[in-house]
Amino acid sequence: MSEQSVTDFRNRARAWLEQHAPLRGADEGGESGTADIATQKAFQAKLYDAGFAGIAWPKEYGGQGLTDAEQIAFGQETRRFALPVGVFFIGLGMPGPTILELGTEEQKKRYLPKMLRGEEIWCQLFSEPAAGSDVASLTTSAVRDGDGWVLNGQKVWTSGAQYSDYGAVIARTDPAVPKHNGITMFIVDMHAPGVTVRPLRVATGATPFNEVFFDQVRLPADSVIGEVNDGWRAAVVMLRNERVNIGTMGAPRTSPLSYHSLSSLAAKHGDAADAGLSRRLAELYARERSVRLFGQLLREEAMAGRDPGPRGSVAKLAGAELGTFASLVAAEILGPAVAASDSEEVREVLNAALSAPGSSVAGGTNEIQRNIIGERVLGLPKDPGVDRSTPFNQLRVGTQRKN
């Protein structure tokens, strides 16, 4: 990669975006906004045709064959815009790169170009009711049946399952070996008989996630990603991508818990004479800016060819803790209005505050991130658990009671 070619690419991207992409509006919250699926599919196809999908993916699978530097440059250029492509975020960020790294030639040719062109939407199916932080203790099973497999079990917290065409699912294929050694990753057709998707209601009352049930779902032999019983490795690859994604996204200026939003809220609802409050807001500004700068530093290092590796967990943890802190500041500004208010604006801030603990859980809890930072960034020894050597079917899992 040469610096000039990255600059040329950046200029081309900027020009294209200015002509084709909607600007991030004042009321625009997340990446996906409220655009419907058809609009999002159409826009992803436009991105693809213009050469801005799969920028760092190989050409033979529909990518542009460029480097991470161009990919990051494109990400930076899109910041001013609200690209209606949120439904593709998971597929392109997690299952896509995993198939690219571990999939067969046929899988790459079959799935990746359609993913990039926005023809097929993907989801990721890892978490289970009894397997969250300890996702390797999952109990969804895939049993051999002739050439293929039969999938049974339940997944939870699945974003986008209701409109997904395919999912990357991990399931237990050998319960008689230690838990990490008996897992396989599969591609599952979300329209197959036996797949049921139900919305999952969260604390705010909204339904941003789903529960997914698999009842005797048939998986063909060629649906295995990587090797049979080597699915944990594939899961680790995918989770690392997830953390880097979550951690470096950063809260948009328009998020109800950003410094920008909360300082306007304080001007309207706060006690102007409260010096403590202005200090808390200044602290929020400092924290928010530091988290954003750390994301920028990681991206610069990646562009310089240094793999962020487990430091994505630092960004993830810092982002989650920022959200928690911002919620406290919001509550301080609102005062008794936290308890009762008929203002739509207050409701919006409270919903964001109620959602904040979710970011300390999604993509690995804060506690799991601290383990990763301690062990893989600082090089501290692992906590030797019994779960690494004991066969899975002799382990205690989830909240089951011992008889």
Add this chain to the structure above:
Amino acid sequence: MALILNKDEEQFRQSVRRFVAERSPLQKLRELMSSGQPFDSGAWKQMSELGLTGLVIPAEHGGAAAGYSVLSVALTELGAGLVASPLLAGTLAAGTLTRLGNPAAEGRLLPGIADGELIVTLAAGGTGTARADGGALTGEFSPVLNAAQAGVLLIPADAGGRTELFEVAAGTPGLEVTPLPALDHSRSLARVRLNGAAGTRLDGDAAAALGFAADLANLAIASEQTGGMAACLAMTTEYAKIRAAFGRPIGAFQGVKHRLAELHTTWELANAALRDAARAADERPADFPRAAAVARIAVSASYVDAAVATVQLHGGIGFTWEHDAHLYQKNAMSQHALFGGPGEQLDRLAALLAAG
């Protein structure tokens, strides 16, 4: 405006790091503690030979004009090694003079600061005020960096309702400098009393110069603090890998592991904020006050937290005189209090944000 270090900065960092390891290890600080000397003059001479004294001084006055990012890189390494020297004092004095817009004062004082021969200090960073009646100064400042070794003191004083800057030479009648016992042995601090001492008023924009000095103090001290915090974390992480209890290294326990992970996370954020502030000083002057305040706020309390954790996670040994942990704890507490404590920093940032 890349945050990461460029090749030259990385190389310079390595050479300062080598200097600290070879010429100013922590043993040197312990020697100063027993001898009562404020700093090692041999090491100070080498620092000026390395160019550290003139990094932000224009070439026409004998400096290297290397910029604030390079300065920040150097101070980070010196802070990690708790190197005792009048570099911070000289840097703040030089920064003040370059913003004053007074070519005569620059020509008179900067060359001496650049070659390390003249110690100049700005009476700021603690509490105190002075007023000027004509050229006679009356007031008190405490504590002031390296005032007992300074050849020249820069005194901000109220001259008929306006703050002006005055130059006072050491030994001037009516100037009384009393060294104070410093919590942190790597800092030499003194009380400065002025009883009608004669000072030369320096023409120029004193308000702008002093404002810049406050921002520069934030950048410089945040650099030292970020270095000190990194040293604490490295020391404690290493210990957590080798110290065993209950049959395994203590770093395997989540009580220890998570504390270190949390501190490392705050250090990463502080380091990113510091790199941004250093670049802002060179490239985005309008954003520099905010960026420097953010860098200082991001590291200041966290460094104290890390230094206290260093004592505590080392257990009993960390609480002994022989162990280095208390040197960092004292440095962290002292740094947290000088040139704007936590409340003052937040008020300052709030005011900057309100100004838009």
